[in-house]
């Protein structure tokens with residue numbers, strides 16, 4: 223049976239559908255309005271202010287003068303010699319950038335080294351004990367960051383737990399200087415950010431179908447090859463997510479380097495804070511903040527490039 | 538090809554111990570389509586996993602082509618598995634999956650490529666070679682899983698309920714496909730199913746399992762026509778069980794007296810029977826019904842219910858002894874419907890239709 227379409231009816235149906243679509247679109251905008259407002263007001267807005275400030279002149283007592291200047295931006299990487307007025311690399315800044323980058327990478331690698339086996343261990347427990355382990359892993363999250371950092375300080379300071387134990391065991395005579403070194407910062411950040419690595423990796427291992435590993439084992443792969451060819455590629459998304467979650471806050475870390483690194487071993491976050499505080503150079507602080515954002519984005523783009531590069535080799 | 542000698546498998550220990558398999562003895566011949574049939578939880582998967590090497594026997598041993606493989610890990614056994622859920626590698630293409638085993642065996646690249654193409658042709662999946670495994674249908678995944686397991690040319694292919702996830706039509710197609718693959722490759726298939734019809738139509742031999750034990754091993758015909766015991770009879774096909782008394786055993790025949798009254802001389806298929814109470818199996822399609830003649834040696838009953846199935850009709854009777862009995866008669870157009878519930882009828886059968894069970 224064929225249906226003879228009545229042109230009038232069809233036109234009407236098209237019209238009704240179009241109206242419905244319009245209502246739909248309007249409704250969607252309406253529903254997303256609160257979210258859009260919040261994002262504009264509290265994220266895009268401040269960012270814009272920071273961007274504008276970075277092109278202004280520092281005021282005498284903090285704040286800014288509304289005079290356009292790109293000095294802040296040049297000062298991020300170079301500085302003018304106070305004696306002969308020549309431009310020189312801003313060594314202090316560059317070494318802080320470098321330390322931030324280095325410590326963040328080291329932190330990410332260390333959290334991966336400790337976090338991945340931990341995640342694997344938890345994911346392979348029975349459902350009940352698994353929840354207990356996850357609970358234990360997340361406990362530090364409920365504690366203030368400063369408190370956790372001071373706890374680390376208690377461990378590594380000259381009269382701290384580690385040194386005392388080592389001395390009691392007569393392994394060392396004089397305490398090891400751990401506070402106020404890069405080691406202290408790396409150690410502290412690894413401890414603080416470990417759950418951020420464990421959780422996403424755990425999530426992807428938990429999703430992993432271990433029958434796939436059996437299938438690989440059945441098809442003549444050794445245990446190591448099963449790990450490399452089957453587990454690793456399937457868990458990689460979790461590892462990438464974990465690395466990003468650790469790397470990004472590490473690069474901008476402020477509290478941990480401040481407490482454990484002391485005044486000398488600054489990181490990016492501390493440098494920015496300095497400009498808005500004692501330095502009274504808000505435009506430079508603003509320019510540094512944006513530089514940090516750009517650095518993070520470049521690092522992320524580069525990282526996702528290299529880590530997804532090997533994916534398509536099969537087939 | 539595979540010799541399974543007195544294997545028992547216990548999971549866990551102490552009061553939580555589960556005996557999954559008990560005293561399993563099986564010899565599977567080269568190039569055989571061997572089926573493990575039994576209800577869920579009877580130990581089929583466990584036996585398959587033992588052959589694959591994922592589990593090790595608690596006691597007993599296993600030989601493959603005369604060589605003891607009990608302690609070899611799965612990757613050292615020339616045995617491949619088609620998993621129930623297929624377990625295809627989601628991060629590889631169809632071809633990548635099929636190539637995996639060959640690559641692990643270190644075959645040269647050209648040979649791998651050539652074998653992959655041959656396998657794709659064998660399972661008729663050439664066009665989907667470079668698809669991701671998530672982009673193909675369940676039936677196609679099934680074929681890829683088969684091709685992947687066949688590619689390294691194992692001595693034995695293990696299939697754990699490979700068709701149970703497919704719909705009826707596809708399942709029928711794959712049953713034929715599997716038989717074709719088996720005869721084309723000449724590989725020994727050990728096939729697991731809980732579907733008796735599938736087992737009957739596909740297998741060279743069937744092992745019927747229950748609660749960790751093998752109850753009977755035989756060809757589909759042997760299993761259906763001469764089940765060893767009540768479990769096997771009940772599990773495969775429809776069955777009537779009647780109580781009877783066995784006596785006068787002479788050579789290969791004996792006299793049987795039904796509780797319902799009738800006395801017959803029956804041929805015996807087994808030597809392990811003695812005089813006394815026995816259980817007897819009569820298949821519903823092996824009998825017919827007729828007007829009772831009044832002969833005292835007749836098996837008579839009253840029709841309680843008639844169910845029409847198109848191709849045939851099921852008559853549910855209550856025998857004089859009170860036992861329930863079902864007769865299945867084929868319908869044909871010349872015969873009009875002539876019986877109704879409440880009619881008294883006689884059950885007619887050949888003495889050969891009567892099977893005496895061990896328990």
Ligand SMILES: Nc1ncnc2c1ncn2[C@@H]1O[C@H](COP(=O)(O)OP(=O)(O)O)[C@@H](O)[C@H]1O
Nearest residue numbers: 548549555557576577578579580581582583584
């Ligand atoms: N890894 C195991 N641990 C404990 N019990 C198991 C394990 N695997 C199987 N079983 C038990 O062994 C019995 C047989 O299981 P299985 O071989 O999977 O049965 P089937 O495949 O026939 O359904 C079941 O009672 C099951 O609970």
Ligand SMILES: [Mg+2]
Nearest residue numbers: 578581582583
């Ligand atoms: Mg099973």
